[in-house]
Amino acid sequence: MRRLILTFTLLLFVASSFAGSINFTAKCSHKTVEVGQQFRVTYSVNASGGNFTPPSFEGFNSYGSGQSSNKQIVNGKRTIMNSISYILVATKTGNLKIEPAVFEYEGESYKSNPLKVEVVGADENSANAQRNRQNNRKGAAKELEDYIFIQPVVDKRSAYVGESITVTFKLYYQLNFGQLSPDKMPDYSGFWSKDISPTNRQDLPIERINGEQYQVVIVQKMLLTPQRAGDLEIGSMELNTVVQVKTQAGRNMFDRMRGYGVQNKEVRLVSKPIKITAKALPNKGKPTNFSGAVGQFNMSFKPNKTEVKSNEAIDFVVKISGNGNLPLIAAPKLNFPSDFEKYDPETKNNFKTNAGGSQGSKSFTYLAIPRHSGTFEIEPYTFNYFDPISKSYKEIGHEPIVIQVEKGADEENVVFTPRNKEEVELIGTDIRYLHINGVSLNSSKDRFYQSTLFYLLILLGLGSIGILFFLSRKLKEKSADTVGLKKSKANKLAKKRMAKAKKHLDANETAAFYEEISAALFGYYSDKFNISLAELSQEKIVELIDNKEIGNELKLVLDEAEMARFAPSAGGSPSDLYQKAISVISKTEGIA
């Protein structure tokens, strides 16, 4: 049996040229243990090779052992520390003694220090007791879990939505293990996750758990960002591996005869799920356009130029730098003036994601092309984020950006509103030439409408209608008067001519009256036509009058006067004849 041990240790302890004193010590993880509680006894020696003989561990049950080797070069000196540890469980109470182990090296025999362990009765409520009971229930096959197990470690159990959490799956081991083959990776549903595991195997410092030393290696390290509020769970990780177990098989003679052996055992390592409380971001003070950024940030918004010509591109760069969930920050929506042709932003990441979250900057480059000249103001963009440290929302604004766009040479060619056919045809032509002839340069004071002249002419027109009306009236009146005058004159003349006849009529001298009527008429016409009485006859007068009506009347009057001269009783009354004679003369005067 001892030979076997010797062989085993020789296999493990790499031979090396080593000079110096041998330091062989024994350590116990606990000074006081409960009955049934596991504890560890470790023997360390600063030498390779040699022959190690463990003590008998009376009063204890030994559950296998683990070995480790630690080489160091300090100040050019190479030191080596080999250790072997045993998991022991006390079976009875009292002050128990663990005998020294023996280490034989280069012919010399070294003894370790003895150990004393006080074993007390089990406390029913203690965690170890529970654990032991659990272990006991699980049976011997599960006991390996105490030598090698995965423990997920989170940096915080509760986080705001968007706040980063780091979870590290650590493998604690006291036994050598082979290839780790993942059977089931943890379920990160509800989280945005990023693997930030170290690329090389990273051994962490030895940790003590329940007084026992474990070597620790990182299996996986994840950066998790809760995506929704509520109780989230980091699922369990399941790994399969093979461990080397030194068996102290059995407690009977035959087993002892076989001694310690090394056995490969398959182990399934299952981590416990972890509950994470994802807190919703507070509603108080939450901006309506909250960006979703959680962390501590800075923001800058700059165009690469502020004075351009139309159709020249401008780059607007929004740079968000800081520490937080940078990968999750979406491109901000910028409101460019509608005359700017804008393109989707180009995103540049310049950050590192590690345990503390993402650090660095993320920049969004917006290409915009002003299509028209003018002065444009870019609406201020405000970046907001939630600061989980101060537990408040913060905003970063910037100065308004004024872009001066000069008219570019080709502005009119790039108007993108399609022109209709008629307009396209017109473009090839030129404007018509100036008006230079027949241009009258009158001051607007000389305008005709509403000018004095205009009103005067209107007045003149309307006035002349009035004047014409007045004139025509007058003229009519006047002409009417002349007729009357002529009539009265002719009447007067006739009466004068007939004055003698009237006298005879009044004296009732009928014969003389008739004679005088004829004489007066002949005398009148003689005067009228300047013809001597001798030449004048009744026919001649009628002919000269040249008026049938008057002529007939005259004839009647003369005939009646002739007839009455010779036959006074015949014919009408003398006064009628007198009136008729006067009428004839008047009428004659009237026409000539």
Next chain:
Amino acid sequence: MKKLAFTISFILILGIQFGFSNESLSQFQKATAAYDSSNYSDAIWLYNNLLQEDIILSDLHYNLGNAYFKLNDVPRAILNYEKAIKNDPNNEDAAYNLSLANAKTVDKIEGIPDLFLYRWWKAVFNLFAADTWAKITVSLLFIAVVFFALYFFSAMLGMKKLGFYLGVIFIALGFVSWFLAAQQNSYLNTQQYAIIIEPTVNIKSSPSAGSSKLFVLHEGTKVKIENQTNDWLEVSIPNGNKGWIEAELLEGI
């Protein structure tokens, strides 16, 4: 016949304008020379000088519009063509050049045309400028005078009747023409439309700088003036959209 000839010659006499000052003429000729030698800014300066002397003339606006057009100042070219057309609806060249200038503007707004009755009415009073309507008024009045003279002095009944009816008709036509002159005049003197001068302007929902943007218009677009406060105008575009704009960004036609 003789009377008709008299009327026509009377209209012609009225049509002859009074002479204009030599200084204005020489400025006008200088402006033409500057335009011909592609010295458009000088031409603009001279034309504007003439316009400031209260010479408001379709042709002058037309020439000024041409100078602006050559300088590629489309909005001011449009403004002056519009003014030229407003002052003389029969200025065909201005209408033609305006269509060229309008082809260079950005905004294409499909408009609803005016009510056909208003269009016809506008076409009627825009047939002539106010001065021409005034001259027509006076001429019609004088023709009426002649017919009334016929009515008053003719001895023959037929001529009298003809003279009376024609006289009444012509005097009525004279008053219609006077009314049209007044319409044309008020049309000229009220700025119903405006042209956007600034390259890009925001039309706001209310007359204050902080109010929200409704839409964007560009230089050269013709808008209808609907309302006015101190420094703001309410304008509408042919498709019916309305909004407020700072008065300094546009110029009335």
